[in-house]
Amino acid sequence: xxxxxxxxxxxxxxxxxTLAFISLSxxxxxxxxxxSHSSSYxxxxxxxxxxxxxxxTSSTAAQSYTVALSPNLxxxxxxxxxxxxxxxxxxxxxxxxxxxxxxxxTLPLPPPPPPExxxxxxxxxxxxxxxxxxEVGQFDPEMVDDWRSxxxxxxxxxxxxxxxxxxxxxxxKKYKICDESMREYIPCLDNVEAIKRLKSTEKGxxxxxxxxxxxxxxxxxxxxxxxxxxxxxxxxxxxxxWFSNVPHTRLVEDKGGQNWITQVKDKFxxxxxxxxxxxxxxxxxxxxxxxVPDITFGNHTRVVLDIGCGVASxxxxxxxxxxxxxxxxxxxxxxNQIQFALERGVPAMVAAFATRRLLYPSQAFDLIHCSRCxxxxxxxxxxxxxxxxxxxxxxxYFAWAxxxxxxxxxxxxxxxxxxxxxxxxxxxxLVKKEGYVAMWRKPLNNSCYLSRDPGTTPPLCExxxxxxxVWYVDLKACISRLPDNGYGANVSNWPxxxxxxxxxxxxxQIDAYVSRNELYKAESNYWNEIIESYVRALHWKNMKLRxxxxxxxxxxxxxxxxxxxxxxxxxxxxxxxxxxxTLPVIYDRGLLGVMHDWCEPFDTYPRTYDLLHANGLFSVExxxxxxxxxxxxxxxxxxxxxxxxxxxxxxxxxxxQAIAKAMGWHVLLRETSEGPHASYRILTCEKHLLRS
Numbered sequence: 001x002x003x004x005x006x007x008x009x010x011x012x013x014x015x016x017x018t019l020a021f022i023s024l025s026x027x028x029x030x031x032x033x034x035x036s037h038s039s040s041y042x043x044x045x046x047x048x049x050x051x052x053x054x055x056x057t058s059s060t061a062a063q064s065y066t067v068a069l070s071p072n073l074x075x076x077x078x079x080x081x082x083x084x085x086x087x088x089x090x091x092x093x094x095x096x097x098x099x100x101x102x103x104x105x106t107l108p109l110p111p112p113p114p115p116e117x118x119x120x121x122x123x124x125x126x127x128x129x130x131x132x133x134x135e136v137g138q139f140d141p142e143m144v145d146d147w148r149s150x151x152x153x154x155x156x157x158x159x160x161x162x163x164x165x166x167x168x169x170x171x172x173k174k175y176k177i178c179d180e181s182m183r184e185y186i187p188c189l190d191n192v193e194a195i196k197r198l199k200s201t202e203k204g205x206x207x208x209x210x211x212x213x214x215x216x217x218x219x220x221x222x223x224x225x226x227x228x229x230x231x232x233x234x235x236x237x238x239x240x241x242w243f244s245n246v247p248h249t250r251l252v253e254d255k256g257g258q259n260w261i262t263q264v265k266d267k268f269x270x271x272x273x274x275x276x277x278x279x280x281x282x283x284x285x286x287x288x289x290x291x292v293p294d295i296t297f298g299n300h301t302r303v304v305l306d307i308g309c310g311v312a313s314x315x316x317x318x319x320x321x322x323x324x325x326x327x328x329x330x331x332x333x334x335x336n337q338i339q340f341a342l343e344r345g346v347p348a349m350v351a352a353f354a355t356r357r358l359l360y361p362s363q364a365f366d367l368i369h370c371s372r373c374x375x376x377x378x379x380x381x382x383x384x385x386x387x388x389x390x391x392x393x394x395x396x397y398f399a400w401a402x403x404x405x406x407x408x409x410x411x412x413x414x415x416x417x418x419x420x421x422x423x424x425x426x427x428x429x430l431v432k433k434e435g436y437v438a439m440w441r442k443p444l445n446n447s448c449y450l451s452r453d454p455g456t457t458p459p460l461c462e463x464x465x466x467x468x469x470v471w472y473v474d475l476k477a478c479i480s481r482l483p484d485n486g487y488g489a490n491v492s493n494w495p496x497x498x499x500x501x502x503x504x505x506x507x508x509q510i511d512a513y514v515s516r517n518e519l520y521k522a523e524s525n526y527w528n529e530i531i532e533s534y535v536r537a538l539h540w541k542n543m544k545l546r547x548x549x550x551x552x553x554x555x556x557x558x559x560x561x562x563x564x565x566x567x568x569x570x571x572x573x574x575x576x577x578x579x580x581x582t583l584p585v586i587y588d589r590g591l592l593g594v595m596h597d598w599c600e601p602f603d604t605y606p607r608t609y610d611l612l613h614a615n616g617l618f619s620v621e622x623x624x625x626x627x628x629x630x631x632x633x634x635x636x637x638x639x640x641x642x643x644x645x646x647x648x649x650x651x652x653x654x655x656x657q658a659i660a661k662a663m664g665w666h667v668l669l670r671e672t673s674e675g676p677h678a679s680y681r682i683l684t685c686e687k688h689l690l691r692s
Contacts, residue, residue, distance in 0.1 A: 170655045172662035175632070177690055178220035184339070185222055185636070187212060187601035189331050189350060203380075204354030207330040209472075211600050217629045221663060221690060222606045222636045228689065230641055234345040234546045234568060238316050240267045241343045245607075248336045251311065261311055261340070270344065272313045276371040276401040276436045281317035288399060291432040292439050295367065295397060298322030302494040302590040305365040305391065308373025310334075312341035312348050319346070322494065324570060324592050326360070328352075342608040345546040347570050347592055350603045353384045356474055359594045361583040362467035363393040363488035371401040378418045381458055382426070383477045389426055389442065390467050390480040394489035398428070398440045405438045425456055426479065444489050446482050468584060470595050471577050483507075491588050498560055499524060502588035505555075510580050520585075523557035531561040533673065538684075543643065544610065545569045551614040551634075552576055553593060556586040558613060569610075574598075578620055598633075599625035607639045618656060619649040627652065631659045640689035645682065647672070653681050660685050 178185070194210035195201075227244035231237060243266050252263050259273025259280070277284030288295065295301045297318065304325040306314045315325030329337050330352035341348035351358055353375055368388055377385040392398060404415040423430065427448035428440040443449075449460055461467070461478035482488070487503040501517045512519060534540045546569050550558045553573030562571060573586050573593035586593040596602060598621050612634050618627050634644060644665070646656060653669060660667045660683070670682040 170658040172628070172655075172658040174662050174664075176220050178218075178222050180223060182220075183223050183225050184336070184605060185218075186331065186350065186603065186605060187218055187633075189603065204330070204352050207332065207352035208354050208356055209600075209603065217626075218601070218632050218636065221632070224607060224640055224689060228607075228640065230544075231343060231345075231546075231639065233544050237343070237345045237546070238270070238319075239272075240269050241340070242266065243268055246336060246339050246343050248339075251334055251337060251340070254334065255310070260313070268340070270311060270313060270316070270340075272317060274310055274313055274371055277314075281313045284314070285317060285321065287435070288437065288439070291434050291437065292397060299493050301366040301397075302497065303365050303587055303592065305360070305368045307353070307368065307370045307375065307388075309337065309341065309348065311337055312344065312346040314369060314371065315341070315348070316344060316346045319570075324590070326365075326592055328358070336605075339605040339608070342547060342605060345570075347547075347572065349572075349594065350605070353387065356472060357387060357470045358391065359470050359596065360391050361470065361581070361587060361593075361595075362390050362480055363396075363482075363584070364391050364587040365396060366393050367397045367399065368392050369399045369401075371399075372403075378415070378422050381477045382422045383475050385422060385426070386458060386477060386479060387475055389428075392442050393491075394442060394482050394486075395444045396442050397431070398442070399437055400440075401437045405433065406436050425452070425458065427452075444482075445486070446484070449479055449481075468581055471597065488584070488588070494590050497588065497590045498563060499589070502585055504584040504588055508580055508582055508585060520555055523555050524560055527557040527561040528564055531558075531565050535565060540567075547609045547639075548572070548611045548613065549609045549637070550574060551598065551612060552579070552617040552620075553582070553586060554615075555582055556589060556591045556593065558615070559586075559591050560589065574602075576617070576621070578624060598630050601633050602637055604637055606636050609637055610639055610642045612638055612642070612644045614645070615647045617648065618646065618652045622652060627655055628659050631656070631663065635663050635665075635687065638687050640687055642687050644685040644687070646685070647680060647682050649679055650681050653683060656683055664688055664690055 188209040188211040189207070191210040191212060194212075195206045198205050198210075225244060225247055227247075229242045229244055231245065232241055243263065246268070249263065251261050252268070255261060255275075258275050259271045259278045260275075262269045262271065272281045273279070274281065274284070285297065289297060298321045302323060304315070304318060304323055306312065306325050306327045307329075309315065309327035309329050312325075312327035315327045318325050325347060327338070327341050327346060327348040328351040329348075331338070331350050338348045338350050368391065375384055377388075388398065400419075404412045404419065420430070423440055427443045429443075431439045431441050433439070446460070459478050461476060461480050463481065465476065465478070465480070467480040485503070487507060491497050491502055492500045499521075501520050505516050505520055508516075510516070531540070545567060548559075548562070548569050548571040550556075550571055550573050553559065553575055556571075556573045559571035559573055562569060571591065573583075573591055574596050575581060575583050575586070575593060577595060577597045581595065583593050583595060598617065614634075618630070621627070621630060638644065644660075648656070657667055657669060665685040665687055667683060667685045670684060672678050672680050672682060674680070
């Protein structure tokens with residue numbers, strides 16, 4: 001047998017396979033090791049610290065944090081250098097290595113300096129158009145909430161922090177009920193001490209606003225009279241109201257024979273008459289329409305002012321002709337006439353022609369009516385008639401029903417001649433004099449004023465006089481100029497004027513020009529959608545709404561939406577003094593409004609509104625006054641069973657909820673349609689009847 005040599009063993013198939021396997025394994029080992037050193041792939045970073053403490057932005061530099069790179073455990077990283085624009089990670093060699101990179105190669109570039117010369121804020125350019133290039137203004141520390149108290153830095157006297165730190169919870173002590181003597185209390189008109197200090201009252205100064213000093217505002221809940229009942233709903237309330245809600249018989253005693261008001265068992269009845277229209281307001285309105293056919297109630301004439309209104313039957317009966325009337329009267333010996341008007345569901349405010357402008361804009365009313373309003377229009381160079389002229393729209397009418405018009409007595413005839421002389425110098429045209437009534441028409445422009453003889457009184461006001469500036473502005477013995485471009489005179493007929501952008505929209509002092517019409521229309525669309533959602537989700541059509549107050553009205557979009565949705569109510573649009581004066585636009589679209597500062601009480605009786613609506617009001621006004629003061633005023637003027645809807649920033653909702661609960665309201669915080677992460681919320685409240 002032949003022997004097998006070593007060479008033959010090497011040639012055997014099993015030996016060859018074993019050697020090949022060992023060679024391939026060694027080759028893959030070398031390739032894998034080389035690949036692990038490559039920097040062309042994303043590496044895992046393992047953070048570690050030589051200190052037991054965790055990361056802190058304030059201690060990063062003091063602690064020696066490192067980053068280990070797997071699988072090269074001997075390579076460490078500075079964590080302050082791992083973030084850069086590309087996302088790459090720069091390794092740092094072990095201490096003592098000659099490959100340590102320079103600081104200039106590893107540190108990130110400093111941020112660019114802030115821009116200089118910021119001169120404009122917002123998202124509108126100099127032409128008033130929208131732009132995506134805008135600057136951010138300076139930091140305003142007053143806009144930062146005080147988390148320690150949760151009240152935004154506006155703690156009321158009765159509020160206190162609960163010690164919850166950043167939780168933002170606010171506690172408010174329960175408010176007490178005011179004394180029974182305050183049930184008809186109007187703070188700025190019942191300030192007896194201030195009225196006593198007046199130097200003179202001969203011009204009616206005692207009927208004007210005299211508010212309490214700062215820090216002495218209302219701090220209790222005004223009670224309702226005993227036996228108070230939910231008001232009779234409209235339209236029945238036009239003709240009758242509960243005696244227990246307005247338990248005053250002075251008007252019945254003084255005016256019972258003039259067809260104003262009568263008392264029948266537990267109700268007051270309103271036959272619809274007046275001193276100069278004892279046969280009823282409807283026949284009286286027919287007479288005016290026949291005297292001046294161009295008036296066309298509900299078409300050309302939409303907004304009316306009734307001065308010395310009595311119980312407001314004139315305005316009550318105009319409502320059926322699609323006319324809104326602001327009925328005004330002072331709180332005089334017949335002090336409850338405005339309260340009767342509001343209880344009936346008729347627009348009304350306490351106001352007096354005395355020494356200051358009324359709180360309505362220029363060219364507000366299409367018709368102004370005075371029936372035995374007991375005002376001496378010719379005193380002091382006609383200064384009161386000049387105030388009426390300021391508020392009367394260009395081309396509008398003044399109806400005067402008074403004894404000098406129709407009685408032939410020497411003194412009364414002298415008063416009539418004085419009135420004729422004054423109205424002629426005002427360039428008014430005496431259109432018709434018939435029976436008890438005389439009708440004048442205001443000119444459409446300034447041409448007649450400018451063509452008068454030199455030195456004719458009263459003069460035109462100076463060009464820089466703003467006829468829409470009305471908050472605590474003294475009366476002026478001059479004729480308010482009409483805009484040369486015809487603004488205010490050229491309004492659409494009703495109902496088109498409700499949505500047609502009026503000319504005076506262009507004169508409002510806001511940071512926009514080209515986009516004003518779009519902003520106006522957008523507001524109307526916005527509120528239409530909101531009211532539609534209220535009707536669907538919150539069943540607004542089941543709420544008995546008649547007297548509504550919009551506390552921050554803008555262009556009146558909320559009121560317009562209620563009209564579009566066929567609500568049988570009227571809205572008083574309030575324009576706060578802290579914002580742009582949009583009152584001219586509100587009146588041009590056929591709505592009612594007034595200017596007011598919500599850091600002061602409102603000129604109306606307690607329990608006169610069914611719904612108070614406040615959109616973005618508190619986040620603005622809390623920098624000027626206490627939110628609790630505004631809320632207590634809201635409680636004063638809200639009827640028991642009435643509602644409050646507040647749409648505002650989440651930053652004010654905690655305190656508003658606490659105040660509302662302390663007043664005894666039933667409150668519910670709701671999300672807006674934008675969802676739970678929106679910056680706004682809706683606080684819905686209902687006032688209950690409190691018993692002392």
